Amino acid sequence: xxxxxxxxxxxxxxGEMPTQWYNLRADMKELPDPMxxxxxxxxxxxxxxxxxxxxxxxxxxxxETRFVDIPDxxxxxxxxxxxxxxxxxxxxxxTLGTPAKIYYKFEGNNTxxxxxxxxxxxxxxxxxxxxxKGITTETGAGQWGTALAEAAQYFGIDxxxxxxxxxxxxxxxxxxxxxxxxxxxxxxxxxxxxxGRAILAEDPDNSGSxxxxxxxxxEVAVTTEGYRYVxxxxxxxxxxxxxxxxxxxxxxxxxxxxxxxxxxGCAGGGSNLGGLVAPFMRDKIQGKTNPRVIAVxxxxxxxxxxxxxxxxxxxxxxxxxxxxxxxxGAGFKPSANHAGGLRxxxxxxxxxxxxxxxxxxxxxxxxxxVFEAAKLFAQRETILPAPESAHAIRCAIDEALKCKExxxxxxxxxxxxxxxxxxxxxxxQYNDGAMTDYIPTDEDLAKSLDELPVVPGIE
Ligand SMILES: *Cc1c(COP(=O)(O)O)cnc(C)c1O
Numbered sequence: 001x002x003x004x005x006x007x008x009x010x011x012x013x014x015g016e017m018p019t020q021w022y023n024l025r026a027d028m029k030e031l032p033d034p035m036x037x038x039x040x041x042x043x044x045x046x047x048x049x050x051x052x053x054x055x056x057x058x059x060x061x062x063x064e065t066r067f068v069d070i071p072d073x074x075x076x077x078x079x080x081x082x083x084x085x086x087x088x089x090x091x092x093x094x095t096l097g098t099p100a101k102i103y104y105k106f107e108g109n110n111t112x113x114x115x116x117x118x119x120x121x122x123x124x125x126x127x128x129x130x131x132x133k134g135i136t137t138e139t140g141a142g143q144w145g146t147a148l149a150e151a152a153q154y155f156g157i158d159x160x161x162x163x164x165x166x167x168x169x170x171x172x173x174x175x176x177x178x179x180x181x182x183x184x185x186x187x188x189x190x191x192x193x194x195x196g197r198a199i200l201a202e203d204p205d206n207s208g209s210x211x212x213x214x215x216x217x218x219e220v221a222v223t224t225e226g227y228r229y230v231x232x233x234x235x236x237x238x239x240x241x242x243x244x245x246x247x248x249x250x251x252x253x254x255x256x257x258x259x260x261x262x263x264x265g266c267a268g269g270g271s272n273l274g275g276l277v278a279p280f281m282r283d284k285i286q287g288k289t290n291p292r293v294i295a296v297x298x299x300x301x302x303x304x305x306x307x308x309x310x311x312x313x314x315x316x317x318x319x320x321x322x323x324x325x326x327x328x329g330a331g332f333k334p335s336a337n338h339a340g341g342l343r344x345x346x347x348x349x350x351x352x353x354x355x356x357x358x359x360x361x362x363x364x365x366x367x368x369x370v371f372e373a374a375k376l377f378a379q380r381e382t383i384l385p386a387p388e389s390a391h392a393i394r395c396a397i398d399e400a401l402k403c404k405e406x407x408x409x410x411x412x413x414x415x416x417x418x419x420x421x422x423x424x425x426x427x428x429q430y431n432d433g434a435m436t437d438y439i440p441t442d443e444d445l446a447k448s449l450d451e452l453p454v455v456p457g458i459e
Pocket of ligand 1: 113114115116143144232233234266267268269270271272273342386388389417418419
């Protein structure tokens with residue numbers, strides 16, 4: 001195929017947007033280990049009905065259906081802000097002096113400023129469809145809470161957001177956006193739940209964690225009539241919804257006659273990378289192509305590169321079923337100086353399995369290096385990246401610089417998951433030279449790893 005010269009920003013037409021999500025599990029040679037109940041029994045779809053909407057519980061457990069129709073109501077909102085552009089970073093390439101071609105898929109073009117709206121819309125729709133009154137969730141940096149507030153308001157259901165206290169205090173403007181969409185925002189740990197009260201009794205100054213906020217949100221969901229819980233990453237259903245990113249990218253690359261040699265994504269809970277890479281990972285599993293896939297995580301929260309592949313709770317309160325994943329332990333809390341997002345203790349079971357089986361690589365980056373990349377990218381590409389996204393940028397730049405040394409013109413693709421306009425405190429810190437790096441010692445990590453649950457029947 002002859003190669004078109006890629007435009008700086010390639011937009012698919014509205015009519016070209018995929019109308020089905022792709023479920024990578026249907027093509028995996030070996031499936032992720034199943035979710036377990038704390039007694040060691042395999043969790044069934046029915047077991048998780050108290051927590052999740054029925055259709056989402058089904059998607060969570062469905063390892064067979066390859067393509068899932070996107071409901072029309074969801075497509076209607078997708079069309080307001082999608083398809084998202086596949087961009088070519090010509091200016092960055094020139095600045096780096098690399099023969100590599102650098103592409104990125106930009107997901108920041110909506111109020112939440114991130115890819116999270118792709119799953120928020122789907123989850124809010126299924127809740128509405130089931131006749132629920134409301135949903136609860138947690139948010140760390142605030143993108144998920146914002147995305148879900150937008151989606152819940154659109155479908156006319158209530159939303160309670162437990163926001164990690166340190167973010168609640170550091171990012172008051174996020175709260176303002178969520179409240180604009182009529183969400184109720186509560187700083188976590190809070191005195192509104194048993195879990196929160198217990199944590200505060202032990203440590204009144206506890207600054208919160210995603211794991212704790214999840215425990216609070218789950219508690220409220222299972223004890224309030226007509227409410228369910230929704231989660232913005234990690235889960236199989238979220239990776240399914242995020243496959244829209246990869247499917248659009250695949251289509252755009254087909255138009256250009258291109259295919260990535262390297263696919264890079266930042267990894268918090270793994271949803272954006274899982275979505276971006278889905279069709280390329282399918283090709284790789286089927287032996288058709290062999291792109292390198294790289295997950296990039298913060299050095300201060302290194303679940304893939306330094307965690308353990310084990311069954312663990314998805315929350316600090318140890319109330320959720322157990323997932324087999326790379327984890328730092330549900331009790332892990334990143335150091336207070338960590339500003340760059342991606343703070344979750346575990347990793348998507350799908351990505352964990354692929355990483356374990358050698359289909360994926362992982363690297364970790366220190367946050368000052370990440371912000372250095374963010375700054376260069378902003379100056380060249382007219383987008384102020386989210387700190388999370390900047391982990392992927394860092395890695396893409398490093399790979400492009402390697403190409404400069406070897407003279408190879410590789411095609412590099414990374415996910416630019418969002419914008420950083422709510423992360424200006426972190427940018428200020430970096431610009432003032434006040435940002436520091438903290439890499440946990442093995443002893444630090446051992447504290448939470450030593451508390452991994454012992455599951456009956458599992459070594
Ligand atoms: C939440 C978030 C991430 C990380 O979440 P994943 O589930 O790992 O994708 C990355 N970038 C942005 C902008 C986010 O909001």
